[in-house]
Amino acid sequence: MERLGTGIGWRPEIADAVERMPGIEWVEAVAENICPGHLPESLLRLRERGVTVVPHGVSLGLGGADRPDEDRLTALAERATALGSPLVTEHIAFVRAGGPLTASPRLEAGHLLPVPRTRDALDVLCENVRIAQAALPVPLAVENIAALISWPGEELTEGQFLYELADRTGVRLLIDVANLHTNHVNRGEDPAEALADLPLEAIAYVHVAGGFERDGVWHDSHAHPVPRPVLDILTDLSSRVSPPGVLLERDENFPEPSELEGELTAIRGALEKGREQAGGSSEEGGGESVTVAAGRVTKTGPDTTADAPLDTAAAVSATAPARQRLALAQTALLSALVAGTPVPEGFDRVRVGVQARALAGKRADVVAKVAPELPEILGAGYRAAFLGYAHGHPMGAGYRRDALDFAGYLLGSGLPEDPHARAGLREWWLERSGTRPRSHRPAVRLARATRRVLLRR
Structure with missing residues (x-):
């Protein structure tokens, strides 16, 4: 994996500031917000300066029960090619459920939801990753996500789940240390144990972001400063391995450029502290190492095995039963979150309620962004009106359709x-x-033209 260095998430709101920031070696852009034929001038200028641009997908749903959508994969591949990117990234999450596998309406979460760490989910995820790898022109890296809720009956820790995924598919890992902190607060999971279980040499790069705690729940907002505990996890990671790249994420509530530069300085300091704790070494000593390349994984050291080429044409029947079981489970959970159906057995009802309110609030915020006329027309009553609508009307086809349905x-x-x-x-x-x-x-057109003529008289 080539070295990326220190970067920041490119967003239109801070595009000018990013171009002027010293020490920015690469940026990451949300893939769905980029049109390959009309790339933003800011990204083009960064590319001309030799700054690497990585497209970061949010809607593929690799952890869902369905196989990846061909059109979404094609779109992701087009963005990677247009940007000349060395890799693309997505999430280990599901974002929709229902449909043919469950004979129920398709539901959209509008958010990244956690995959159960079970053998069924792992089998499905591995096949979905292989399908994506075969469709993309560059290597794929997948990100661990933050979660408010835990699945009952999980069979693997996060570290074990990610290790097996990388081992079986050769996929690279995008490790979000902010998400490790979120899962520590919300699910009692030890970040150090997760890092100890990971194939650290499979890391493509690292995300760092901020959030806030409310009523004992950590919200991964990407709209607040990076807290000390997140930097401490980054230091722990840096003491174990030297990550090829580290990136600061900020999606809204953007501060002054000087504050973002200060956070980047703190990130560099956390990395240096980790290297010092490791005695100046950037690599782990001894044991097995894992080198990940596109579509294959090679092990060296103790228990060395031969290279393991991946079968990207896995038989459909092999995962069909697992897909069916996963589809039913994910649909039941998503329906409880967005349609008000009963919470599935084994889930924390309070946490599901917190997640449901968070999803509805996010829907209201995003609809207000894609259709800014609606808050203007409805005024102060917009949010209450939308939340009332959302309670009984789950999203089925994206935010623009959601805005139209809300107005109707x-x-x-x-x-x-x-x-x-x-x-x-x-x-x-x-x-x-x-x-x-x-x-x-x-x-x-005729009516409007007539009105303009009459108004001139």
């Missing part, structure tokens, strides 16, 4: 009560709900 729901309910707001909402909904905007239709 309000209009069908005779809301909002203010006639001017209702007229504005109706106009907004009609403009976007047809096969083409109403403003492009001849009758609408």
